[in-house]
Each structure stands twice: as C-alpha cells, then as structure tokens.
Amino acid sequence: MTELHLWLRHEARTTERRTPIVPDDARRLVGHGVELTVEESPQRVFSIEEYEAAGCRVAPAGSWVTAPRDAVVLGLKELPDDPAGLTHRHIFFGHAYKGQPGAADLLGRFAAGGGALFDLEYLVDDTGRRLAAFGFWAGYLGAALAVLRHRGRLRAPLTPTTKEDLDETLKPEATDAEFAGLVIGALGRSGRGARAAFATAGADPTCWDLAETRDLDRAALLRHDVMVNAVLATSPVPPFLRAQDLDAPDRRLRTLCDVTCDVGSPLNVLPVYDETTSWDVPVRRLRDEPPLDLIAIDNLPSLLPLESSTDFSAALLPHLIDFGVSGAWGRCLDRFREASRAHGLDKGEFLDH
Numbered sequence: 284m285t286e287l288h289l290w291l292r293h294e295a296r297t298t299e300r301r302t303p304i305v306p307d308d309a310r311r312l313v314g315h316g317v318e319l320t321v322e323e324s325p326q327r328v329f330s331i332e333e334y335e336a337a338g339c340r341v342a343p344a345g346s347w348v349t350a351p352r353d354a355v356v357l358g359l360k361e362l363p364d365d366p367a368g369l370t371h372r373h374i375f376f377g378h379a380y381k382g383q384p385g386a387a388d389l390l391g392r393f394a395a396g397g398g399a400l401f402d403l404e405y406l407v408d409d410t411g412r413r414l415a416a417f418g419f420w421a422g423y424l425g426a427a428l429a430v431l432r433h434r435g436r437l438r439a440p441l442t443p444t445t446k447e448d449l450d451e452t453l454k455p456e457a458t459d460a461e462f463a464g465l466v467i468g469a470l471g472r473s474g475r476g477a478r479a480a481f482a483t484a485g486a487d488p489t490c491w492d493l494a495e496t497r498d499l500d501r502a503a504l505l506r507h508d509v510m511v512n513a514v515l516a517t518s519p520v521p522p523f524l525r526a527q528d529l530d531a532p533d534r535r536l537r538t539l540c541d542v543t544c545d546v547g548s549p550l551n552v553l554p555v556y557d558e559t560t561s562w563d564v565p566v567r568r569l570r571d572e573p574p575l576d577l578i579a580i581d582n583l584p585s586l587l588p589l590e591s592s593t594d595f596s597a598a599l600l601p602h603l604i605d606f607g608v609s610g611a612w613g614r615c616l617d618r619f620r621e622a623s624r625a626h627g628l629d630k631g632e633f634l635d636h
C-alpha cells in the first residue's frame with residue numbers, strides 16, 4: 284500500500300473542462316490506498332459528487348496552496364500566478380523546458396518554494412515514448428473540424444461537445460461531394476485520431492508518415508482537397524508547404540488543418556502562417572483564388588473534455604499508483620533539475636543533488 288496523498292486541483296483556465304483523473308479512476312486510486320483530495324471546480328466535466336462517491340475528500344477550488352507539504356498536486360494546465368513560491372511537488376504540463384515565455388518564472392517559483400515539477404510531457408518510458416497524451420483526440424478534432432469546414436458546416440465559436448454530438452454532424456449527407464483527404468503523421472496518436480474522424484465522415488484519406496515524406500512529393504500533396512498535419516517533428520525537415528506552393532495554379536488543396544501547431548519553431552513543417560487560430564475564430568483564409576482555409580488550434584482536445592479526460596486518466600492511472608522518484612517519475616525529476624540548472628537555479632529541496 285502506498286502513502287501517497289494526491290491533490291487534484293481546479294484548473295485556473297475557465298475554458299478547461301478536462302481533468303487528468305476521472306471519477307472511476309479516482310475510485311481505483313483510493314482502492315490502492317492513495318489519499319485523494321479533489322478540489323471543487325465549476326467547469327470540470329465531472330461533478331464533485333462523483334469524486335465524493337468514489338471516496339475522495341473534497342476541498343475548495345484553489346486550496347492546494349495550503350495543502351499539506353507532502354501532498355502531490357495534480358492538474359493539467361498552468362497554475363495561477365500566486366503564490367510566488369511553490370512548495371509542493373506538482374504534476375502538470377508546465378511548458379517550461381523549451382524556452383517558452385514564462386518558463387524562467389515558473390522554474391524560479393519552484394526554486395523559491397523548494398517544490399518540484401513532474402512535467403506530464405516528459406513522463407516517458409525508457410525508450411522515450413510518452414506514457415499519457417491527448418494526441419488521439421487532437422487529431423480526431425483536427426480532422427473533424429477540417430471536414431466540417433470543407434463541407435460548409437463548421438459553426439463558430441467552437442464550444443466543448445461530446446463525441447456523439449460531433450459524430451452526428453460529421454456523418455456525410457447525400458449532397459456532400461466526395462473529396463481527397465490526406466493525413467501526414469498518420470501512424471502517430473494524432474494521426475490515428477484523424478483517420479478515425481475521416482472514417483466517421485465517410486472518407487478514406489491518403490496516409491503518409493516518415494517513409495512517404497522522406498522524398499516529399501509536394502505536387503501529390505497539393506492534389507488533395509483536405510490535409511491534416513499531425514507530425515511530431517523532432518529534427519528539421521524541408522517544409523511540407525511553402526508560400527509558393529499555395530500559389531501553384533493547379534492547387535486542389537482547399538482546407539488545411541495543422542494539428543501540430545509548431546508555428547514560430549525552427550521545426551515547423553508548415554511555415555505558411557504565423558499565428559494559430561482559436562475557438563472563437565477557428566478558420567483563417569490563406570488564399571482567395573482558389574480559396575485555401577487554415578485551421579490551427581492548439582487546444583483541440585479540450586473540445587472533447589469527457590472523452591479526452593477518460594483516455595488520459597486511464598493511461599496515467601498505473602503511473603500514479605507507482606508514483607515515486609525512480610523510473611518514469613525519476614526521469615521527470617531529472618528533466619526538471621536539468622531545466623532549472625540551465626536557468627541558473629540550483630537551490631531548493633529537489634535541486635540540491
């Protein structure tokens with residue numbers, strides 16, 4: 284039996300309805316002897332009563348700041364700006380190891396309080412494979428939105444929905460013309476999600492992964508009507524599309540969805556736009572004649588909070604039961620120490636090693 288005390292926090296971002304642990308998995312954690320406190324949260328897709336019924340203790344939103352020091356605080360997205368010093372061990376997506384804006388501030392807060400970040404993006408097995416990720420639903424939504432746009436049925440602003448309702452809109456209607464779809468990064472998590480959404484929409488896309496882009500055939504790419512980019516780029520490769528390709532007179536491509544959203548990065552394979560789109564304004568027209576529309580939304584899985592939370596929670600659960608400072612969590616801690624040292628931070632309970 285473990286003596287772990289986990290503290291599931293309310294998400295500060297008001298549009299974030301997802302959670303890393305769903306009530307069924309909360310019950311399993313409690314069954315493994317984990318003490319689980321769950322903060323009330325007005326927007327979480329599961330009610331607090333469901334967690335209570337699973338044997339969790341309930342606490343007010345934001346009360347993790349006064350949680351016992353040994354509690355491990357669990358969330359998904361950014362922390363509120365206060366307090367200045369972070370004393371706890373936190374599990375969430377910190378987005379602080381690639382020089383992102385705010386990275387130094389966040390790591391400085393951990394050094395000031397003596398706490399530690401176990402970043403979910405770096406929770407990997409010993410081959411470097413991510414253990415819990417939202418990719419599948421990102422790809423599913425990316426392809427779904429692209430198809431809806433292509434068929435003239437995308438309504439803005441986008442709001443969180445369920446797969447059942449989304450699929451209802453995705454089903455082909457008798458008047459829908461056939462189209463050629465393309466998924467790049469088709470073998471990955473997002474790519475598989477994109478293929479599943481295309482299938483629901485009655486389409487059978489061309490699937491490319493590393494082998495098919497090694498000797499990139501841009502003319503073949505441009506012969507597709509709808510393209511979904513779902514690659515995880517780890518080293519620079521020639522761009523899939525350049526400005527001149529968008530101006531090619533025989534371009535058939537009309538709808539481009541960039542799930543990867545590496546805009547501004549040297550690894551960006553689609554340097555044909557410089558700003559992501561949003562739930563409020565999901566589509567930007569890149570060319571008028573013939574039209575080319577872009578969808579590049581960087582928080583896609585939040586649009587299906589129930590399904591994406593359920594899958595993520597199932598993947599995270601066995602690792603939470605094994606929470607410690609060795610194995611995958613040890614690798615997370617090493618990554619935190621490395622990033623902190625790179626920022627000249629070497630004081631703090633978890634940094635003095």
Ligand SMILES: NC(=O)c1ccc[n+]([C@@H]2O[C@H](COP(=O)([O-])OP(=O)(O)OC[C@H]3O[C@@H](n4cnc5c(N)ncnc54)[C@H](O)[C@@H]3O)[C@@H](O)[C@H]2O)c1
Nearest residue numbers: 418421468470471472473492493496514515542581582583
């Ligand atoms: N927009 C969003 O809301 C959102 C949410 C989650 C993930 N993402 C992003 O989606 C991307 C994919 O994530 P994932 O979890 O599916 O990753 P993954 O590692 O499961 O899959 C990536 C796939 O891309 C392929 N790939 C890499 N380079 C390629 C190339 N040059 N040509 C063709 N294929 C290539 C890989 O072989 C792999 O099959 C990541 O960049 C991730 O950050 C976006």
